Amino acid sequence: MKAQLFTLLAAAAVGTGTVQARGEYAEIARLRSMNETVRGIRSMADGEHYTILEGNNIVRYGYATAGQGEQMLPKPTANLVVTDYAFSPDERQILIASGARPIYRHSYTTDYFLASGNSLMPVLREAEAPRDASFSPDGKLIAYSDRNDLYVYDTAGKRTRRITDDGAWNSVINGTTDWVYEEEFGFTRAYAFSPDSRRIAYLRFDESEVPLMEMMRFDGKLYNQAYSFKYPKAGERNSTVEVWVCDLATGTRERIDTGGETDQYIPRIGWTPDGRLYFFRLNRRQNTFEVILCEPNGAQRTIYDERSQQYVERVDDKTVTFIDGDRFLVRQEGHTGYMHLYLYSIRKGLLAQVTKGDWEVTDVVGTDGKRVWYLSTETSPLRRNLYSVRLDGKDKRRLTTGEGYYAIAPSAGMKYYISTFSNATTPNRVEVCDNEGNPIRTLADSRKLREELAAVQRPVREFFTFTTERGDTLNAYIVKPRGFDASQRYPVLLTQYSGPGSQSVSDRWSLDWEDALTDKGYIVVCADGRGTGFRGEKFKKSTYGRLGAQEVEDQLSFARYMASQPYVDPARIGIYGWSYGGFMALGCAMKGHGLFRMAIAVAPVTSWRYYDSIYTEIYNNLPQYNAAGYDDNSPINFARMLDDTKTRLLIIHGTADDNVHFQNSVEMARALNRCGKQYDMMVYPDQNHSMQPDDTANVRQKMIEYTLEHL
Numbered sequence: 001m002k003a004q005l006f007t008l009l010a011a012a013a014v015g016t017g018t019v020q021a022r023g024e025y026a027e028i029a030r031l032r033s034m035n036e037t038v039r040g041i042r043s044m045a046d047g048e049h050y051t052i053l054e055g056n057n058i059v060r061y062g063y064a065t066a067g068q069g070e071q072m073l074p075k076p077t078a079n080l081v082v083t084d085y086a087f088s089p090d091e092r093q094i095l096i097a098s099g100a101r102p103i104y105r106h107s108y109t110t111d112y113f114l115a116s117g118n119s120l121m122p123v124l125r126e127a128e129a130p131r132d133a134s135f136s137p138d139g140k141l142i143a144y145s146d147r148n149d150l151y152v153y154d155t156a157g158k159r160t161r162r163i164t165d166d167g168a169w170n171s172v173i174n175g176t177t178d179w180v181y182e183e184e185f186g187f188t189r190a191y192a193f194s195p196d197s198r199r200i201a202y203l204r205f206d207e208s209e210v211p212l213m214e215m216m217r218f219d220g221k222l223y224n225q226a227y228s229f230k231y232p233k234a235g236e237r238n239s240t241v242e243v244w245v246c247d248l249a250t251g252t253r254e255r256i257d258t259g260g261e262t263d264q265y266i267p268r269i270g271w272t273p274d275g276r277l278y279f280f281r282l283n284r285r286q287n288t289f290e291v292i293l294c295e296p297n298g299a300q301r302t303i304y305d306e307r308s309q310q311y312v313e314r315v316d317d318k319t320v321t322f323i324d325g326d327r328f329l330v331r332q333e334g335h336t337g338y339m340h341l342y343l344y345s346i347r348k349g350l351l352a353q354v355t356k357g358d359w360e361v362t363d364v365v366g367t368d369g370k371r372v373w374y375l376s377t378e379t380s381p382l383r384r385n386l387y388s389v390r391l392d393g394k395d396k397r398r399l400t401t402g403e404g405y406y407a408i409a410p411s412a413g414m415k416y417y418i419s420t421f422s423n424a425t426t427p428n429r430v431e432v433c434d435n436e437g438n439p440i441r442t443l444a445d446s447r448k449l450r451e452e453l454a455a456v457q458r459p460v461r462e463f464f465t466f467t468t469e470r471g472d473t474l475n476a477y478i479v480k481p482r483g484f485d486a487s488q489r490y491p492v493l494l495t496q497y498s499g500p501g502s503q504s505v506s507d508r509w510s511l512d513w514e515d516a517l518t519d520k521g522y523i524v525v526c527a528d529g530r531g532t533g534f535r536g537e538k539f540k541k542s543t544y545g546r547l548g549a550q551e552v553e554d555q556l557s558f559a560r561y562m563a564s565q566p567y568v569d570p571a572r573i574g575i576y577g578w579s580y581g582g583f584m585a586l587g588c589a590m591k592g593h594g595l596f597r598m599a600i601a602v603a604p605v606t607s608w609r610y611y612d613s614i615y616t617e618i619y620n621n622l623p624q625y626n627a628a629g630y631d632d633n634s635p636i637n638f639a640r641m642l643d644d645t646k647t648r649l650l651i652i653h654g655t656a657d658d659n660v661h662f663q664n665s666v667e668m669a670r671a672l673n674r675c676g677k678q679y680d681m682m683v684y685p686d687q688n689h690s691m692q693p694d695d696t697a698n699v700r701q702k703m704i705e706y707t708l709e710h711l
Contacts, residue, residue, distance in 0.1 A: 001183075001499060001579055001615050001659070021697035024516040024704045029697060032511050034452070035427045036444035037420060040084065045091055047413035056082050058094065063416040063432055066441050074118045083110060088139035092116060093155070095123075095133060095142060104179060104658055105689060107131065107188045112144075114155065124153060126160060132176055132189040136197040141248070143175070143191055143200060150175030150191060150202055152248065163200065163246050163253075170212065170230050173205040178239045180232055181205075183659060184614035185267040186316055195275045200246050201256075203266060207239040215656055218685050229658065234609055234616040234630065235623040241266045243279050256294060265614070267315050272346075274325035278303075286311045286618040291320055293346065303346050306334050310544040311618045313339070313501070318364040321372075327391075329354065329372060331361055337537040341372060343391050354393045360534050365417070366410040367391075373399075373414055373435070375406065381534040382463060382475060382507040386419070386437070399437030405508035418443070422509035424461040424477075426450070457482060459518045463507065466527070468557040475505045475535075476527035476558065481518045484567075491572035491711050492523045492562050498551045499580035500619045501533035501540055513700035514576070517707060525562060529554030547608060547620050548633030552587040559588070559595050574598035574711040576703065579660055579689065580605065586635035586649075586668065594646030598711040600703055602652040603689050606664040607634040639671035642679075648710040649679040652699060654687030680706075 021029040040053030044060070051060045051072060059069035072094060073082075083097040094115040100108040109129040113122050124130045124144060133144035142153040148167025153160045164174035175191040182188050191202035213231035218224045232238045243256040243266060258266060258281060265282040272278060277294040289312040291304040304320070306312050313333060321329040326346050333339040339361050341354040354372060355361055362384060365373040373388045378398075384405045389396040400406050404423025411417060414435050421429045427446035431439050461477040468474065481490065495514050497504045505528045514524045530550045531543035543550050555575065563570035575596050577585040582604025589599035608616045608630045609623055620629045631637060642649065653665040665681070672679055682702055684695045691699045 021701065023701045024519070025513055025697055025701040027519075028511055028513060028516050028700075031449065031452070031458075034446065034449035035422075035509065035511075036430070036446040036449070037428055038418065038430050038443050040082075041409040041418055042085070042087065043409070043411040044087070045089070045412055047411045047415040050409075050411065050418070051087075053082060053085075056080065058082065058085055063411060064440065073115050074120050077120065079111075080113060080120070086134060088135045089137055090139050093135075093139065095135060097133070101129075102692075103131075104182060106182055106186075107176070112142075123155075124160075127151070132191075134189065134193075136193045137195050138197040141193075141197065143193065145174070145176045145189075145191075148173045148176070150200075152200070161248075161251075163202070164204070170228065171206075171208045173203075173207065173239075174244075175202045177203070178205045178207050178210070179229060179658070180238070180612045180614050181265075181267070184314065184612065185265070187268075190269070192270045194271050194277075195273065198248055200248060201269050201271070201277055202244055202246070203269060204242045204244055205239040206242075209237045210239055211236050213658075213661065215658055215661065217656060227656075231658075231661075232613040234611060234613055234620070236613060238263065238265075238284075238613055243269055243277075245277065257300065258292075268317070268319075270322075272322050272325060280315055280320075282312070282315070284617070285621065286314070286614070288312070289315065303328075304330055304344060306332055308334055310541045314614075314618065321364050321367065323367055323369055323391075327351070329364065329367065329391075331364060333360070333537045341374065352392050354389060354391060355396075356393070358536070360536070362534070363408075365408045366414045368414045371395075371414075373408070373410065373417070375408060377534050379403070380507070381503075382505060383423075386417070388435070397436075399433070399435075401437070403507070405506060416440070423507045424463070424509065427453070427509045459484075459515075461507075463505070466558070466561050468554055469560075470553070470557070472530060472554070474527045474529055474554060474558070476525060477505050479515065479518050479524040481521050481523065486567045488567060489569040490521060490523045490567060492525060492568050492574070493517055493707060493711065494555065494559060494562070494573065494575040495524060495526050495581075496529075496555060496575070496577050496584060497579070497581040498529055498532065498555065498577070498584045500531050500543060500547075502528075502580070503533050504528055513704055516704050520708060522707070522711070523562075523568065525558070527554065527558040529558070544619060545621055545626055545629045546633065547616075547629065548583060548587050551584055552591055552633070555584060555588050556592060556595065559592070563595070572597055572711055574600070574707060576600040576602075576707075577604070578602040582660075583635065586651075587633060587638070589647050589649055590635055590638035590641045592647065593641075594643040596647050598648045598650075598707065600650045600652065600706065602699065602703075603654065603657055603660045604635070604651065604664060604668070605660055606636050606668040607631075609634075610661060610664050610667070636667055636671045639668070639677060640675045642672065642675070642677050644678045650682065650703075650706050651679060652682045652684070652702070654684040654689065654691055654695070656686045657689045659689040 042051045058072040061069045081099045085096045096113040097110040102108045109131045112124045127146040130144045150163040166172050167174050177190050207230040210230035210232050214226040214228045217227050240262050246253045263284050268280040281290045287308045289306045290302050293303045330342045343351040359378040361374050361376045363375040371388045375384045386400040402421050407420045409418040427449045430444040463477050575585050582601035585599045585601040623630045655662050687695050
């Protein structure tokens with residue numbers, strides 16, 4: 001539940017779908033579209049220039065001085081639609097992904113073009129379904145995957161070499177990931193060139209023993225057709241994953257020893273700056289994490305290991321950052337209970353704790369070998385600010401001054417950065433700054449949106465904390481309708497996600513379908529209960545092994561708290577959630593004993609036995625060892641408790657949801673039917689977990705109208 005060379009597809013996926021928004025949601029969609037951003041930021045190698053996407057071209061600018069941008073592409077051709085791009089190391093060529101044909105939520109195949117000077121030519125044309133392409137460090141080669149095999153293209157000789165030949169759908173994958181790695185470990189490019197471009201390491205997935213999932217496709221055809229793919233559910237067989245290295249000069253391939261245990265994860269591979277292969281190793285329970293370094297003589301050693309009684313937080317590209325041939329940074333929470341940075345030496349082990357305090361480092365922005373730039377929650381769990389500190393932990397500096405939420409795109413060498421800032425009252429502002437945090441100029445400020453929001457006095461989030469009956473203090477926000485009168489009583493919608501390590505209550509600007517309700521006289525509230533993130537390891541891991549128990553308790557407590565407020569109509573409280581939030585909405589509807597007049601569950605998990613291995617097992621252990629954690633809080637097993645005379649329930653699901661399968665809602669419906677319960681259901685044919693490609697707007701308008709009618 002939760003991206004490599006081509007990351008811009010994700011930005012496109014947050015649109016309103018191919019069908020134009022209508023009704024109340026149309027206004028929300030219009031305002032969202034006015035929130036300005038800068039697309040496709042890439043730093044040039046000199047650290048003095050950057051490029052962005054403008055229209056269908058790549059434009060080069062200087063960080064330090066304003067000026068007219070330089071268009072990097074020749075006149076675009078009609079069949080070129082820039083989805084993403086990457087420069088060759090010498091920056092004389094640009095590899096362009098044109099268009100996208102989605103596979104799952106993050107992966108897609110595309111058409112590739114190579115721009116060089118005034119030339120723009122299609123490449124990899126012999127490939128049937130190319131994806132995950134990237135340049136070698138010397139710029140002479142482009143590696144890519146096609147139909148589960150790995151290939152290398154020689155840009156000078158215009159020749160293609162096949163590295164692997166055993167790839168087969170639903171059987172063997174080379175150089176890209178299987179479904180569950182893509183979804184939960186957050187990457188699809190599963191190969192890496194050595195720094196000298198002489199070797200390429202890659203992952204080989206054998207998913208032949210992984211159980212097969214069949215997802216029905218209708219697509220307006222006379223006969224429906226099953227789409228089959230390998231999906232490991234909790235406790236079931238995973239892919240067997242191997243690390244291989246190919247010598248590109250000789251074609252010789254070698255399998256790297258990853259230990260005697262095959263039921264494990266290899267969530268990252270790479271090369272140190274001085275050319276040694278490393279890989280991450282994680283046991284099936286995900287409570288032991290190791291970084292294994294491979295020496296040139298074939299020896300291996302563990303240069304970092306982390307263990308937890310419950311689980312090690314899922315690794316990503318910023319978990320380990322190599323600085324040079326000896327030093328590397330690690331972001332981890334096990335030592336102090338808060339996510340912090342530690343400096344390690346390959347030769348000597350731990351050198352220094354770089355950051356410390358009762359707050360968390362959320363992202364490593366970059367390092368110049370002397371200092372590290374990072375984002376953290378030091379001012380508040382709800383906010384993100386940029387800091388820099390020496391690698392010995394001294395001379396810490398806060399570089400951003402706004403009170404809100406920052407995202408940072410650094411320059412090469414950390415000379416400059418581009419920040420995107422917002423808070424609850426301020427839409428995006430994008431600025432160029434130097435590495436000391438001094439603003440140089442503004443690239444976008446959402447001025448028209450700010451002026452319109454101010455003119456109509458659009459309601460904004462107000463943050464507060466409340467204490468549950470159990471004594472836990474939770475962060476929350478409230479959005480009150482325009483002209484709020486505390487002497488009146490208002491209906492209330494609780495919106496939430498509540499998943500482990502997540503955060504819904506944050507000081508950043510956002511607008512979605514729930515905000516349309518405030519125009520109709522509703523209050524919208526949200527609280528992050530136990531198990532959510534950025535308040536330390538103890539708070540986050542308190543829900544381990546019992547998903548849905550404490551989280552439901554906290555949302556019920558929040559509903560009772562709101563019902564006690566003099567300005568709330570206690571008979572008109574509703575709850576909504578999507579995915580994990582849908583699981584929660586169902587649990588609250590079943591266990592609320594009529595507390596909620598209405599509940600909406602979109603794409604809900606209804607039993608963790610139906611969900612994938614990596615996500616479910618990290619938080620709940622395997623069902624073979626913790627059956628109660630899977631069954632005791634499954635909404636399916638509480639269908640009898642739904643008081644359908646008091647709580648109106650709407651279940652929404654897309655039939656082509658490859659993530660949370662339609663099976664979840666089918667089995668929930670079966671349980672409700674057996675208990676004689678009444679409920680409503682909205683089905684979206686051939687739509688995925690995000691209601692793409694057609695119905696992101698339709699589903700939101702449906703929820704608005706359902707709330708107005710039943711709450």
